Amino acid sequence: MTTPLDSVIVHDLKNRLALLADSLARLQVLSSAGEAQELAAGSHAQVLQLTHRLSGLLLTQRLASGRRLPVHLQDESPAQMLEELADDARLLGGGRLQIEVRAAPELPAMWICDRHLLRLALDSALYNALHYAVSRIRLAAALGEDGMLVFSIADDGPGPAAATPGEHSTGLGLQVCRAVAQAHRNKGREGLSRLSEGVGGGALFELRIP
Structure with a gap:
């Protein structure tokens, strides 16, 4: 069973991963060596997937608690x-x-x-x-x-x-x-x-x- 604190922690992790993804994206552009660029690209892809999974977890928790998804049109x-x-x-x-x-x-x-x-x-x-x-x-x-x-x-x-x-x-x-x-x-x-x-x-x- 999740608690409000769990959601706060997941939100914080998601935000920090988003910042890391942005840094890796910029590093990928700046890296001239092929191996360094490949490692930056691979790391960036993994961070994107982790960020996505955490966002999915937040939505799953909301659905499990019977709450509607927040919509910002x-x-x-x-x-x-x-x-x-x-x-x-x-x-x-x-x-x-x-x-x-x-x-x-x-x-x-x-x-x-x-x-x-x-x-x-x-x-x-x-x-x-x-x-x-x-x-x-x-x-x-x-x-x-x-x-x-x-x-x-x-x-x-x-x-x-x-x-x-x-x-x-x-x-x-x-x-x-x-x-x-x-x-x-x-x-x-x-x-x-x-x-x-x-x-x-x-x-x-x-x-x-x-």
């Missing part, structure tokens, strides 16, 4: 969020995978959403895709036929059906991703998240925000 750029996700994918992939990025022509310039929550869900799906992908990952953002903003992450791995129960899921867990989506409401509609078999195989994660 602002105008955000879907194209910028997609490009930032792609940058992380290239960094964490370490050149092992081909990262395909597609922002649809009809993608709105701005969308009202909670950027932090969306990135938690998208980062979870990205880490999952990086784990299972064989050669490529496709990242996309578009406006769905239902008028919702749709982010998708697809990999060419074995797909959800080939994994053992609970194995091929997002880092936050599908329950938390679903909660992130449903926390976004507009004109009587809720967002939704879905993990399914890709058209050409592999796994397809979709996050739809009204």
Whole structure:
């Protein structure tokens, strides 16, 4: 059972890891030696994953206590969020995978959403895709036929059906991703998240925000 002190400690750890991640990112740029740059990049990737897991733990604790997720809505750029996700994918992939990025022509310039929550869900799906992908990952953002903003992450791995129960899921867990989506409401509609078999195989994660 968690206590308020546990949450304070986790918040502090998350903030300190964020500062360390920023320092490592700058060190990676400044490092001229190949080995030093490689070590900085690897350390940065690990810190990003630890920060993400701690953020996921905080959300899981909130859900377990029956509280709603805090939502801070602002105008955000879907194209910028997609490009930032792609940058992380290239960094964490370490050149092992081909990262395909597609922002649809009809993608709105701005969308009202909670950027932090969306990135938690998208980062979870990205880490999952990086784990299972064989050669490529496709990242996309578009406006769905239902008028919702749709982010998708697809990999060419074995797909959800080939994994053992609970194995091929997002880092936050599908329950938390679903909660992130449903926390976004507009004109009587809720967002939704879905993990399914890709058209050409592999796994397809979709996050739809009204």
